[in-house]
Amino acid sequence: MEEVFKIEGGHQLNGEVRISGAKNATVALIPASILANGPVTICGVPDIADVESLSTLLEELNVAVVHKDRGHLIIDPTEMVNRPLEHPAVTKLRASYYFMGALLGKYKHVKIKMSGGCYLGPRPIDLHLKGFEALGAKVDYQKGCYTIEAEELIGTKIFLDISSVGATINIMMAAVYAKGRTTIENAAKEPEIIDVATLLNKMGAHIRGAGTNVITIDGVDHLSGCFHEIIPDRIEAGTFIIMAAAAAKEMKITNIIPQHLESLLSKLQEMGVDMEVDVDSVTIRGGGKLQGVDIKTLPYPGFATDLQQPLSALLTQAKGKSTIRETIYPERFKHCIELQRMGADISVGQGSCTIEGITPLYGDRVTATDLRCGASLVVAGLLAEGVTEIHEIYHIERGYDDLDGKLRALGANIWRETIE
Secondary structure (H helix, E strand, O other), X not given: OEEEEEEEOOOOEEEEEEXXXXXXXXXXXXXXXXXXXXXXXXXXXXXXXXXXXXXXXXXXXXXXXXXXXXXXXXXXXXXXXXXXXXXXXXXXXHHHHHHHHHXXXXXXXXXXXXXXXXXXXXXXOHHHHHHHHHOOOEEEEEOOEEXXXXXXXXXXXXXXXXXXXXXXXXXXXXXXXXXXXXXXXXXXXXXXXXXXXHHHHHHOOEEEOEOEXXXXXXXXXXXXXXXXXXXXXXXXXXXXXXXHHHHEEEEEEEOOOHHHHHHHHHHHHHHOOEEEEOOOEEEEXXXXXXXXXEEEEOOOOXXXXXXXXXXXXXXXXXXXXXXXXXXXXXXXXXXXXXXXXXXXXXXXXXXXXXXXXXXXXXXXXXXXXXXXHHHHHHHXXXXXXXXXXXXXXXXXXXXXXXXXXXXXXXXXXXXXXEEO
């Protein structure tokens, strides 16, 4: 038995949707909370499967976890025990690797299984491990488990060969209790890194430069509990903005930070989307004629790799040729095969794809091969004639809080069905 999404296309979206807390910040903030020596309250936690998996891992470490109403999560590591993390939940999400930095920082020892998550091509964690080694740790990998330990962690200068978000956050967490100053050069600049640094500073860390390419961390001896509200999810916001451009008469997307979405909004303006940007919202009026554009994914503040897949579905409705060049995960084009089943005219090359429009889409049976592929298929389902049946929707639920409920409230005809 399997639960699927079914979407009947052709229904216009209207109204207002509020964006949830950032998934990519949440999955780092939760492991970061265990660095405290008292309760941490995080507000705005999205109701997604990755949060459940992380909560399971916290419980494995004897950390008290309380889920309150309206997305409040209370994490109390007072009675925490540093145990090996070999629970199956580790392999359900890639972000479980953040426990490496957090546990190494706090206890100077961590044993953890290889993390899981969406397959988007090779996603090595060698930069994380090199950072830990630079701080004085030894890394051993045997039988699918990493053991990372150090007598003490000493602040140092670390240069990242690639400006990796995960490595930047993981090294930052490991360094908060290190002796002396750690400098991360060529650090990633994503807003989620600023959010994690903000949480750690509220706890008593001394981190400067988050959001720039040089971050300095002066080690401390103690971190306390605190209260923190997560930033809005720029990828969920971008997905709903793309859905609005595809299928809305008039739709307002609220609880956003427009600065985090500038690369997407500028491309949509180039396509001819009618939009009005406010302080913390954007209103999209659909129905206009769209033109094809060229996209190149880049680290923030460039065009987000997580948004090229949803945008691919919209580009099938833009006149002329569009090209997408993927520089972050060159293999991230599995969604193109699924869109082809629905009638899209897409050709895939080495690290790129070409989309010819305008092409009508037709409902079919398709598979969400990863999280953002699932988002792409939902956009396509809203546009398609007939009913689209999306399988493996657990990928979608890993990163989108109540996606089908939010769409129904906007007028979409989307429902869940259990099939054999």
